[in-house]
Amino acid sequence: MEKLLEVKDLRTYFYTDDGIIKAVDGVDFSLDEGETLGLVGESGCGKSVTALSIMNLVPSPGKIVEGKIYFKGRNLLNLDEEETRKIRGNEISMIFQDPFTSLNPVFTIGEQIKEAIEVHSSGRACSATKSSKLDHYSSGPPVCLSQTSGGATKEQVFNRVVELLKLVELPFPEQYYRYYPHQLSGGMQQRAMIAMALSGNPSLLIADEPTTALDVTIQTQIIKLLQRLQARLNMSIILVTHNLGIVDEIAKSVIVMYLGRIMEYTSTEDLFKNPTHPYTQGLLNAIPGVHSESKEVPRLYVIPGTIGSPLNLPKACRFYPRCEKRMKICLQEEPPLKEVATNHLVRCWLA
């Protein structure tokens, strides 16, 4: 089966005044249709930059210097600006960490979703399979926006916005259409962002820490919503997160990143059962457990040190300065990403 997404040797560097920051440095992974991939690691590991690279939205002074990103067989990095825009927000969508700052404060929720629909409504082929996905769930008429050359009518677009707001389970969608972002709670804002992202029936949704800015109960709601939506719409999700609990809940496979490199790449089940890289082990140990009140609560594990400066990378293994199992060889040569079991890749000499 052809992969939906294949990232090959992706390298995204930032050319700052202080030097080159290798935020993403030779990353390979792939994603099947309908699969959910978790991308974890501490802040500064290159997770978000990997996500933004797929959207080709790396902010200046960052640049994708090498690599190929095949999406449905096409290399996204070979597309011109126009073709890239046709895919963005349409076949590949993205939601972000802080929904409040990610929504434009001066336009209503409806206007912002409407805009996402309208920008892709002309010149897009309306395949039967794509449009039928939503039809079972929407009460309104099926919207296939590009059938008429002039795009959709105002009413069609409005109905589609309402349908999307219903899809993300916002109550009173007609009312929410007219609300400004600041009138919504954080969770509702993120739902509106998701509605916007779903407007083009994406095959791939990139969620960059979608719940980090939300409180815990809302986090669960949003994750459950994403799960339901994924099942309905059969889309793939790349979930960037710090939260291994969320990964365990919805991801099929996981990539653990550290300083621009993949450290461990395996199925979620495997990762929790058999974490092999010392960094992965450290991350898992750092999850607080549930303890009964009577017992003494053990001190939470902390990976020693902090993530190093990306400007001044360790020569060989990038995790060397913080690793508790470091050896001589780790300082001399960087370990390759080795397949230790079927579909279980680890970058460590111990593996």
Add this chain to the structure above:
Amino acid sequence: MIMWNYIARRLFMMIPVLFGITIITFIVIHLAPGSPTDIVAQAGPKVSFEARERLTKLYGLDQPLHIQYLNWLKRFIKLDFGSSFKDDRPVMEKILERLPATLFLEGLSLFLIFLIAIPVGVLSAARQYSIFDKFTTILVFIGVSVPSFWLALLLMISFGVKLNWLPISGMRSIGSEYLPIWARTIDYTKHLIMPVFVSAFGGIASLSRYTRAGMLEAIRQDYIRTARAKGLSENVVIYKHALRNALLPVITIVGFSIPGLIGGSFIIETIFAWPGMGRLGYLAIMERDYPLIMGVGAVAAFLTLLGNLVADILYAWADPRVRYK
């Protein structure tokens, strides 16, 4: 409905501010050396001491300062600004006949400031560090640094005296009322060019800088990334999503710039002999025409407060976050 309440409340709040402004103006003009009777005395050295005394009494200047102010205030509440010391005409009448010329000149300058500064600011932000941006940065630097009176004199020498293209003073040529309408319009326009340009010059420079800063700030925001992630074209991202947000602070700055324009009108109208309120005020100060100074001061203060109010209302209209509070 909420909006009307807000406007009414704001108008009501203007009263104490206006009151404070008149007190300060009153104190300052009486602290300044010289008195209206000096001018009369200078006109004829033979004016006797008794005559000066008589004038002082007539103007009520022999009374203590606070009584003088209260007397003024009593009349002011009834919207009576008193009469000018100079020609005994009602102050209100003198101001009203000059006000349109000032409002026209400043209105046109303000319009020109908007028309030029906002596109310039937006373009230099959208193309930061481009040749255009660098060029306008230099122009802006000159614009905020050059004193307007100096620029006015320079323009008068070059375009008025040396080249003889534009008239150097007044609002229209003598006898222009006998010209056909189109010739009158041209004559009028020619008189306007230099005063409007000088009046707008500094404003264009500073507002374009504010717009540029606002734009650069807006472009860095998360919602711009969202707009791009939607697949919108760069033009829509910049000129819709960023611009609308960048213009919010600009509205406030326009409110602040109105006092500057009114203050500037004193200088510009005097230099170009523009028959407006600014020149009237300048001459009144020179002649220590106390009622006229107070009148002009009160009207200028009222216009300033009104400008700020309009800016606040516009802001509430433009920013939904303020509107719904």
